[in-house]
Amino acid sequence: MVVTGSISGSLFCDYMRVGLVSYVHPNLPALETVLNCTVSVDEIICVGDVIGYSPCLQECLERVRSVNSLVVQGNHEGNVGTSHRYEHNEIAHAGLEFAREELNKAQREWLAGLPQRPKNVGASHKPGHASSAVHRSINRILQQ
Helix, strand or coil: CEEEEEEECCCCCCEEEEEEECCCCCCHHHHHHHHHCCCCCCEEEECCCCCCCCCCHHHHHHHHHHHCCEECCCHHHHHHCCCCCCCCCHHHHHHHHHHHHHCCHHHHHHHHCCCCCCEEECCCCCCCCCEEECCCCHHHHHHC
Protein backbone atom coordinates (compact mmCIF):
# COMPACT_ATOMS: atom_id res chain seq x y z
CA MET A 1 0.00 0.00 0.00
CA VAL A 2 1.28 3.47 -0.78
CA VAL A 3 -0.34 6.75 0.00
CA THR A 4 1.20 10.06 -0.84
CA GLY A 5 0.32 13.32 0.77
CA SER A 6 1.73 16.57 2.01
CA ILE A 7 2.79 17.79 5.41
CA SER A 8 2.37 21.52 5.46
CA GLY A 9 4.63 23.97 7.18
CA SER A 10 8.22 22.89 6.56
CA LEU A 11 10.90 25.32 7.64
CA PHE A 12 12.29 25.19 4.12
CA CYS A 13 9.21 25.06 1.91
CA ASP A 14 5.43 25.18 2.08
CA TYR A 15 4.95 21.44 1.95
CA MET A 16 6.68 18.10 2.12
CA ARG A 17 5.64 15.17 -0.06
CA VAL A 18 5.47 11.99 2.03
CA GLY A 19 4.98 8.43 0.78
CA LEU A 20 3.42 6.01 3.26
CA VAL A 21 4.15 2.31 2.89
CA SER A 22 2.55 -0.47 4.93
CA TYR A 23 1.47 -4.10 4.86
CA VAL A 24 4.41 -5.24 2.73
CA HIS A 25 4.03 -8.81 4.12
CA PRO A 26 7.02 -9.32 2.27
CA ASN A 27 5.86 -9.11 -1.30
CA LEU A 28 9.08 -7.95 -2.96
CA PRO A 29 7.69 -7.34 -6.48
CA ALA A 30 4.85 -5.25 -5.05
CA LEU A 31 7.23 -3.35 -2.75
CA GLU A 32 9.53 -2.52 -5.67
CA THR A 33 6.53 -1.35 -7.73
CA VAL A 34 5.36 0.89 -4.90
CA LEU A 35 8.84 2.31 -4.32
CA ASN A 36 9.15 3.06 -8.03
CA CYS A 37 5.98 5.17 -7.68
CA THR A 38 7.47 7.22 -4.85
CA VAL A 39 10.42 8.78 -6.67
CA SER A 40 8.87 12.24 -6.41
CA VAL A 41 8.32 12.19 -2.63
CA ASP A 42 10.58 13.87 -0.10
CA GLU A 43 10.33 11.12 2.50
CA ILE A 44 9.06 7.55 2.68
CA ILE A 45 7.53 6.34 5.92
CA CYS A 46 6.65 2.72 6.66
CA VAL A 47 3.91 2.09 9.20
CA GLY A 48 4.56 -1.58 9.80
CA ASP A 49 4.13 -5.16 8.70
CA VAL A 50 7.29 -5.36 6.64
CA ILE A 51 7.43 -9.07 7.45
CA GLY A 52 4.68 -11.65 7.39
CA TYR A 53 3.42 -14.16 4.89
CA SER A 54 5.96 -14.42 2.08
CA PRO A 55 9.43 -15.94 1.77
CA CYS A 56 11.09 -12.66 0.64
CA LEU A 57 11.20 -11.27 4.16
CA GLN A 58 14.93 -10.56 4.39
CA GLU A 59 14.96 -8.81 1.02
CA CYS A 60 11.91 -6.69 1.89
CA LEU A 61 13.23 -5.84 5.33
CA GLU A 62 16.56 -4.69 3.92
CA ARG A 63 14.88 -2.76 1.11
CA VAL A 64 12.62 -0.91 3.57
CA ARG A 65 15.60 -0.19 5.81
CA SER A 66 17.47 1.30 2.88
CA VAL A 67 14.79 3.84 1.90
CA ASN A 68 12.88 4.77 5.04
CA SER A 69 13.65 7.47 7.51
CA LEU A 70 10.88 6.29 9.84
CA VAL A 71 9.56 2.79 10.30
CA VAL A 72 6.91 2.06 12.93
CA GLN A 73 6.52 -1.44 14.37
CA GLY A 74 3.52 -3.39 13.12
CA ASN A 75 2.05 -6.40 14.90
CA HIS A 76 4.17 -8.84 12.87
CA GLU A 77 7.43 -7.06 13.78
CA GLY A 78 6.37 -6.84 17.41
CA ASN A 79 5.67 -10.55 17.65
CA VAL A 80 8.91 -11.93 16.17
CA GLY A 81 10.79 -11.71 19.46
CA THR A 82 7.95 -13.10 21.56
CA SER A 83 6.21 -16.43 22.02
CA HIS A 84 3.02 -14.97 20.54
CA ARG A 85 0.95 -17.28 18.38
CA TYR A 86 -1.68 -16.20 15.88
CA GLU A 87 -4.21 -18.76 17.14
CA HIS A 88 -6.98 -17.82 14.73
CA ASN A 89 -4.81 -17.41 11.63
CA GLU A 90 -2.55 -20.34 10.81
CA ILE A 91 -1.13 -18.62 7.73
CA ALA A 92 -0.08 -15.59 9.79
CA HIS A 93 1.41 -17.90 12.41
CA ALA A 94 3.37 -19.84 9.77
CA GLY A 95 4.76 -16.54 8.49
CA LEU A 96 5.73 -15.55 12.02
CA GLU A 97 7.49 -18.88 12.61
CA PHE A 98 9.30 -18.53 9.27
CA ALA A 99 10.48 -15.05 10.27
CA ARG A 100 11.71 -16.31 13.62
CA GLU A 101 13.81 -18.94 11.84
CA GLU A 102 15.07 -16.90 8.89
CA LEU A 103 15.90 -13.46 10.25
CA ASN A 104 19.41 -12.98 11.56
CA LYS A 105 20.16 -11.49 14.98
CA ALA A 106 20.80 -7.97 13.65
CA GLN A 107 17.51 -7.99 11.75
CA ARG A 108 15.57 -9.23 14.78
CA GLU A 109 17.20 -6.54 16.94
CA TRP A 110 16.31 -3.86 14.38
CA LEU A 111 12.67 -5.01 14.38
CA ALA A 112 12.59 -5.07 18.19
CA GLY A 113 13.94 -1.53 18.29
CA LEU A 114 11.24 -0.08 16.06
CA PRO A 115 8.93 2.31 17.87
CA GLN A 116 5.55 0.93 18.92
CA ARG A 117 4.07 4.21 20.03
CA PRO A 118 3.11 7.04 17.69
CA LYS A 119 6.06 8.92 16.25
CA ASN A 120 5.79 12.52 15.19
CA VAL A 121 6.39 13.02 11.51
CA GLY A 122 7.66 16.41 10.50
CA ALA A 123 8.85 17.36 13.98
CA SER A 124 11.11 19.99 12.40
CA HIS A 125 8.11 21.62 10.78
CA LYS A 126 6.29 24.69 12.01
CA PRO A 127 4.31 24.19 15.23
CA GLY A 128 0.93 22.61 14.70
CA HIS A 129 1.87 20.93 11.45
CA ALA A 130 3.33 17.63 12.64
CA SER A 131 1.52 14.33 12.14
CA SER A 132 1.77 10.97 13.86
CA ALA A 133 2.60 7.67 12.19
CA VAL A 134 1.06 4.54 13.72
CA HIS A 135 0.36 1.01 12.53
CA ARG A 136 -2.89 0.44 14.38
CA SER A 137 -5.59 2.67 15.74
CA ILE A 138 -3.93 5.49 17.65
CA ASN A 139 -6.62 5.17 20.35
CA ARG A 140 -5.76 1.50 20.89
CA ILE A 141 -2.06 2.26 21.16
CA LEU A 142 -2.56 5.14 23.59
CA GLN A 143 -4.70 2.90 25.85
CA GLN A 144 -1.90 0.35 26.24
